[in-house]
């Protein structure tokens with residue numbers, strides 16, 4: 001099973017993985033009362049409507065806010081050189097917008113989730129109201145994952161006059177800017193701006209040069225994440241959009257597998273994933289969170305019986321350079337907050353299991369001298385490169401929008417096991433045989449009028 005395949009051969013597969021931007025934005029017209037805001041003040045309550053709010057009303061709202069904090073190194077901090085904005089917690093205000101009852105949901109489903117995932121049940125949680133007045137900004141960060149099921153954030157921007165305050169999004173070496181302030185001047189007063197993006201997208205709010213930018217932020221969760229069978233809860237009535245690259249990817253992979261010269265003795269195919277994912281201590285359920293093209297790859301590989309699995313990938317240097325895959329983080333990280341990367345790696349090796357995919361050791365390496373058996377190397381052919389090794393204490397935990405101890409974003413890779421050509425043919429024949437046998441059995445049952453333990457007719 002220790003074969004690899006050249007990148008030229010894999011190129012058609014790599015090319016079939018096409019990506020959409022990791023966000024969706026736009027404007028939406030809503031009924032006038034959706035622009036009402038009621039909020040607490042020191043001595044009572046106040047009211048305004050964002051379509052008619054005056055400068056004085058907005059300044060009053062800004063004054064009723066507290067200074068917004070953000071998460072840095074596991075603590076919520078107030079640092080106006082990193083984030084200057086006002087915030088109001090959800091128990092301090094009321095606004096009648098229910099995003100679930102607007103076309104926003106369809107936009108999130110179709111543009112952000114794609115394909116089969118667009119029909120998954122999702123839940124929105126109102127998180128904060130923020131006011132970015134003149135001189136406000138929020139420097140680059142990723143939003144803190146509040147549970148393993150969180151997949152993104154939604155920002156609604158009210159149509160108040162302001163200049164600046166564009167949202168800059170960065171992902172996979174690309175950058176986009178969404179400046180809704182410019183759009184409002186050309187739209188009816190009852191328009192709201194929205195931006196929804198995946199959780200691992202770095203973003204920043206640029207300096208507001210004048211006016212007030214008022215937003216509602218929401219956390220987006222997959223609702224079926226604790227369900228054993230991920231597809232069981234899917235709302236079948238929603239029409240899922242077709243992902244253009246999914247059939248191409250599947251077909252290309254299928255063709256490769258039917259070629260006797262493609263990994264004739266079997267081997268591992270690797271996919272560096274495009275998104276980072278929130279993890280606690282294991283990757284067991286993370287496949288249910290896969291987004292965009294990452295989800296496409298998983299589904300296609302799974303359908304072709306290549307046993308997809310997710311792994312962390314790290315690079316070790318002692319006693320010789322090695323690249324290693326594993327899927328559980330040992331408890332040591334939970335217990336000790338100031339642990340260094342090398343100690344984590346040593347601990348991972350101790351507790352295992354790990355797969356060594358690369359080793360650069362001289363023939364007389366320390367461990368062979370000491371007579372210790374080295375683990376065999378199982379090489380991986382990378383379809384999409386692994387862009388980064390797993391970093392346990394990276395910038396991703398250092399700057400969030402809230403301090404959070406339990407979960408961090410990790411670089412993850414997907415490994416598919418390609419059986420030998422002989423095995424592939426056997427599986428294919430078995431599949432056909434089983435299907436043929438099932439059909440035969442069904443026909444016989446129908447003839448005999450047999451019902452299958454109360455489930456008869458379920459498939460019709």
Ligand SMILES: O=C(O)CCC(=O)C(=O)O
Nearest residue numbers: 143155167205215217401
């Ligand atoms: O206001 C925005 O557009 C984004 C705000 C943000 O990044 C946050 O609250 O975490």
Ligand SMILES: [Fe+2]
Nearest residue numbers: 142143203401
């Ligand atoms: Fe944010």
